[in-house]
Amino acid sequence: MSTRMRDLLAEGLGELRHEPIGKHIRAVLDGRTVVDTTRAVLVWEPRRIVPSYAVPVSDMSAELSPTGTAATDAADGAGVHLLDLSARPVLDPSVPFTVHTAKGRVADVRTDGQQLLGAGFQPADPALDGFVVLDFRAFDAWYEEDERNVAHPRDPFHRIDVLASSRHVRVELDGEVLAESSRPTLLFETLLPTRYYLPPEDVRAKLTPSSTRTWCAYKGRASYWSATSGDHALPDIAWTYQQPLHEAEHIRGLVAFFNERLNLVVDGERASRPCTPWSSHPDT
Template identity: 65%
Template sequence: MSVLQHASLSAALDRCRHEPIAKRIRARIGGATIVDSTRAVLVWEPRRVVPSYAVPEEDIAARLTPATVPAPAEPEGVRLASISDRPVLDPSVPFAVHTAEGQPVDLVTDGEKRAAAGLRPVDPDLAGHVVLDFDAFDAWFEEDEPSVSHPRDPFHRVDVLASSRHVRLELDGVLLAESRRPVLLFETMLPTRYYLRREDVVAPLEPTTTRTRCAYKGEASYWAVTVGDRQVPDLAWTYPDPLHEAAHVRGLVAFFDERIDVVLDGRRLDRPVTPWSSSEGS
């Protein structure tokens, strides 16, 4: 009997998973290169949906000492039916929450300490490696290209396609935008995003100070959207200068499908459930 491919991939979600990568991985603190490795592996701790870099300890130009702060309690996680029946840990869950066995370590360099910045796993397949907290470093590079938000997953894909489908976006019965020339962005484990030209958006947009970063698409800036007599903060976003995988959505506007109503070719779609289903998740 055939099985869904995504179900097959998610079947190991409760296990620690790893994948060697051929890229040179570097990380900096201040102006100093602290990590420089051509032997990195990606590590997904149990229930994690995005990986962390792990490198041999000798490729880290810093002292590693036992962590001095207790690990936070493991949260329940987010239920994403498209991935697993169990709650998963999305990127908002701090690195210090570990679901793999190991020794949390602080990273000390030039008198500066980055608390709980690493994990020495006990898994024999990862012996000698240290899993590293992406956010504990000031900059990361894959070869000479910046790596932002979190390590890129080689099994994660972004497809950006021009379309002639009729897309209508509404909230509380109020039309936000409508287009027969959308650009559709398909991304592994995420709902389809409908990127529209500014002239196809009829709801007033007001820029906010919110910024987020995506490992595959770059930095997004956000819009508050006026709906009737109220303003909804950070309901839409734009990538002014996207990474090359998402170059074709440059300057276009997308809305959170999770918080609005999408009518596609005359059919009203169910709202997807993701970490961004509430305003707190944005």
């Protein structure tokens, strides 16, 4: 009997996973390159859905200072419920790097004039002997080859497809139409719901710019919009990529709404609201 690929991916969520990537990886701190390697691997701790870089300790111009042993299942109460993937909460990027679910040793990373507390983790696994997993956010900048990387390491098993469409899309809440378009651009992203990006002129709701900004490794920096619907305040209900990364160029300047919190009608059929890490807060 055929197996759904999503189920195969989900089967490994509870395991420590790694994948060599063959890219030239560099990390910069205070203007100095402290990681420079072509031997990096991606590491997913159990229940992590986004990978971290693991690099050979010998390819770092920094010292590791072990601080103790990380307890297995330290993150049992952390994470978000994505029942389509796992019965246990999964750890999305909002869960700090310092929360670990694999056996191993936590380490501080020391450079000239800096001590990055808990920024390293050495898994107790023979396949990763000699490697240290690093906290992406603890460093000023990361590069894959000569291109700046943002948000988190890029997952080779994760992709986006951006396609022009003529589907009729209506965004509603309590009977009020917030947007309606027959020329959406659809963004398909691995393990995430389809996003419908609409031309700004097809948005009926009055959108107010928000100060919220988030980063996506595949799309770039998102800026947010708030709106109102009847008596409902809708903070950060929509977003736009004004300067997207090259894979997402075709959504530049378009507006997408959180279909987790609104009603979406596509070609006359109301779509169910997906359950994602952004069902209650924005961070896409």
